[in-house]
Every structure is written in C-alpha cells, then in structure tokens.
Amino acid sequence: DTEVTQTPKHLVMGMTNKKSLKCEQHMGHRAMYWYKQKAKKPPELMFVYSYEKLSINESVPSRFSPECPNSSLLNLHLHALQPEDSALYLCASSQELGGVSSPLHFGNGTRLTVT
C-alpha cells in the first residue's frame, strides 16, 4: 500500500477538456512534487511545493496548473492538453524539501491519455 494516494488511476481526456489530478498524503510531509514519466524514460520533475508554496516550476507549459490547497493535498489542473502530454503523472512527497533524510515517497500515478 502506498502512503501517497493519487486519483484517478486512469484518465482519458480530449484536447478541449478541463480535468484535475489529485494527490493526498497524511504523513505530515511538507514538500510535495509532481513528476511526469513517459514510457521507458525516467521521471521528470514538473513542480515542487514546500510548505504549500510553489518552490520549483521546471518551465512547465501553462496548460498544467498546480495547486496546493493545504499541506496534505496537491492538485494538477489540466486544460487544453496535447496528445504528447499523454504520460504517467506521479505525485511524491517528502518530509522537507531536500536533506539527506527526506527521500521521496511516490504515489502509484495517474495514467493520462490525451486524445
């Protein structure tokens, strides 16, 4: 069982749709992350929140909009996506941002298909 819960597990959306990916953790972690993983590629960082504030945005297109409503929740709002955005979207959390005793804990991901 993963301690980071992501919903939905699968999502199919059209290029004109608006949808949201959700992530939840109750480990008291103060840093939360969105990663994108394409097939046979390593996870790539998209956004990092630390204490509910956006700390890192890895030059992600504005059609991806993160939101951290509280310390346990992280959302990724999707709008006007392209087929090449189809990927596995992984949420992760860590006790703090960085530090040798703060490994990331990943959720199982949302498999997104854009048609």
Place this chain on the structure above:
Amino acid sequence: DQQVKQNSPSLSVQEGRISILNCDYTNSMFDYFLWYKKYPAEGPTFLISISSIKDKNEDGRFTVFLNKSAKHLSLHIVPSQPGDSAVYFCAASAFDPPPLYGGSQGNLIFGKGTKLSVKP
C-alpha cells in the same frame, strides 16, 4: 545530456545469487544518491540512499556502494529473490548553492532504469 546513466537496460539473475545494478554520474556536485524500485502500475518505491560522505550503506539484503573518484555507484542485492524483479532507478541530487551559502537540495535526477529479472 544525461547526468545519471544506467547503461544496462536489463539484468537477469538466478534466485539466490547476487544482483549488481550499476549507475554512473557526471556531475561532481551530486552529493546524495538514492535507489528506487518500481513495479508495473505502481509508483517508484524508495529503497536505499547514500550521501557522499560515505562509501557504503547497508540495509538488509541491499547494499549501495559509492565510488566518488569514479563517479560510480552500485546496488547489490544478496540473495536475490523473484520478488525483487522490478525496474530499479538510480537518482542523484546536489545542494544548489552549497549548504554553506544556505542552499537547499536541488532536483532529483533519475537514470533511465534497469529492469531486473530474478529467475526461480
């Protein structure tokens, strides 16, 4: 330009034997290294880590070795079990700027992964 390289896409080992997964890096500023295991349809799971002040860290059947001069680390699994069959990702990060200047740990850079198959 890959900063973290796992040159073996796959590895097959007999149950009970040792599995050795290798990882090379190019950025000499990396000071924290991790291994993650990933089963299909699941997110990566943290396995073991090592900081650059050590050359070995052991946790049960898993041992990570770090050779800073060669910019190389390896994960040893002894004895290997069929349940160890998964994709293993090596990851590295660096403080940016250095801690002396109040830096925080930077982005975690992942290798492409090595698929380990442990045969009964």
